[in-house]
Amino acid sequence: MKNGICVAGNAIIDILYPIERYPGKGELTTITEGIMQATGGAMCNVIMDLARLDPALPLTAIGRIGDDPEGRMIMEELAKFPNISTDQMIYEGKTSFTAVMCENDTKQRTFFQYRGANAQLCEEDFDWSRIDCRLLHIGYILLLDTLDEEHAEYGTRMAKLLHSAKANGIKTSIDVVSETGDRFARLVPPALKYTDYCIINEIEAQNATGIPLRTETDALVKENLEKALHRLFEMGVSTWAVIHCPEGGFGMDADGNYIDLPSLVLPKGYIKGTVGAGDAFCSGVLYGAYEGRSLADAIRLGIASAACSLSREGSTEGMRTAKEAIELYGSMSGK
Numbered sequence: 163m164k165n166g167i168c169v170a171g172n173a174i175i176d177i178l179y180p181i182e183r184y185p186g187k188g189e190l191t192t193i194t195e196g197i198m199q200a201t202g203g204a205m206c207n208v209i210m211d212l213a214r215l216d217p218a219l220p221l222t223a224i225g226r227i228g229d230d231p232e233g234r235m236i237m238e239e240l241a242k243f244p245n246i247s248t249d250q251m252i253y254e255g256k257t258s259f260t261a262v263m264c265e266n267d268t269k270q271r272t273f274f275q276y277r278g279a280n281a282q283l284c285e286e287d288f289d290w291s292r293i294d295c296r297l298l299h300i301g302y303i304l305l306l307d308t309l310d311e312e313h314a315e316y317g318t319r320m321a322k323l324l325h326s327a328k329a330n331g332i333k334t335s336i337d338v339v340s341e342t343g344d345r346f347a348r349l350v351p352p353a354l355k356y357t358d359y360c361i362i363n364e365i366e367a368q369n370a371t372g373i374p375l376r377t378e379t380d381a382l383v384k385e386n387l388e389k390a391l392h393r394l395f396e397m398g399v400s401t402w403a404v405i406h407c408p409e410g411g412f413g414m415d416a417d418g419n420y421i422d423l424p425s426l427v428l429p430k431g432y433i434k435g436t437v438g439a440g441d442a443f444c445s446g447v448l449y450g451a452y453e454g455r456s457l458a459d460a461i462r463l464g465i466a467s468a469a470c471s472l473s474r475e476g477s478t479e480g481m482r483t484a485k486e487a488i489e490l491y492g493s494m495s496g497k
Contacts (some may be wrong), residue, residue: 164294164331165294165295167219168221168295168298168299169205169222169298170283171225171280171300172306173201173205173225173227173280174206175200175236176201177197177199177260177262178197178198178200178262178264178437180196181193184263184270201235201236202438203225203260204300204302205223205225205301207442209221211445212449213243214478215446215483215484216449216484217243218245219449220245221245222247222294223248223250223251224283224293225280226251226253226254226255226279226287227252227279228256228278229253232257249292250292250293255278258277260273262274264437269433269435269436280307281308284309288323293330297332297335297448298332299335300323300324300337303338303339303353304339304346309323312348313352316356317355318349318352320336321353333451334359335448335451346366346370350369351397354370357400358401359451360404361406361447361448364382367394373386373393384409387405391404391405391420394414402457404460410465411443411461412461413457414457423461423465426466426491426494428494434473434475434480437475442467442468442478442480443465445481446460446464446484446487447460449463449484463484465491467481469487469490469494
């Protein structure tokens with residue numbers, strides 16, 4: 163019987179720049195003290211979060227990095243977790259990096275991304291005879307250039323990869339990067355046809371489904387969340403569709419049961435950084451799915467995991483064990 167979770171996709175070094183405010187075009191802002199580097203991207207963030215949630219969980223990393231200082235930093239960080247196997251990582255090109263501009267007051271982040279080696283990740287990098295897992299999580303769609311390429315039969319090469327995983331008896335999970343433009347309509351729907359667990363934020367869900375989830379004043383259109391989740395199932399998701407946003411976690415299962423859980427009310431000063439909080443939420447839900455928990459319990463763990471992540475500046479340093487995360491949830495929610 164297959165065991166563990168394989169996490170694949172973007173392996174990135176994030177360079178975090180604290181700034182006074184995000185400037186307009188042609189304007190200047192000040193970078194304040196506290197510049198730091200950290201691992202980032204769907205693969206790095208999710209696999210290290212999962213390793214912290216359950217140190218006994220078998221994990222496999224698949225991604226492309228360069229044989230450079232940034233790539234070595236990623237491997238050094240992954241090596242800190244005995245339950246993460248990196249035997250299938252590939253060295254080629256230059257390691258991807260993201261310049262993250264983080265406003266000191268609002269903690270709002272803006273990203274400038276260099277694709278690097280991630281752009282070459284492809285189906286041939288997945289040797290199914292060597293991948294021992296029950297669940298494959300891969301992200302981000304829209305940020306893996308080769309897998310985002312069109313495919314005559316499946317729509318995209320990512321969709322073909324997900325089909326191959328399912329043909330090998332592996333459940334699939336995807337994540338998408340937040341991006342403006344029309345690429346969602348071309349690249350996300352083909353992948354959803356072969357997705358068991360879709361865990362995305364409200365902007366990504368809005369772009370994928372065409373259903374408005376934010377107003378022009380940035381208010382959440384809560385009455386549309388259930389419609390958007392229904393639409394994700396119509397687009398092909400088989401088991402769970404989950405949408406996360408600052409206001410909470412919202413999900414639907416294959417029977418149409420709708421879950422609506424609010425985010426935790428965090429004490430003033432608790433939030434040290436928001437980088438990686440979405441991936442932390444995703445990790446909590448994934449772990450819940452892997453463990454056979456109910457959708458509601460998985461979303462609670464996702465909310466708890468995101469709260470843990472927010473307590474530290476880096477992408478994964480704030481994560482705790484699943485037991486500790488749920489205890490945090492209970493202490494802050496009163497449940």
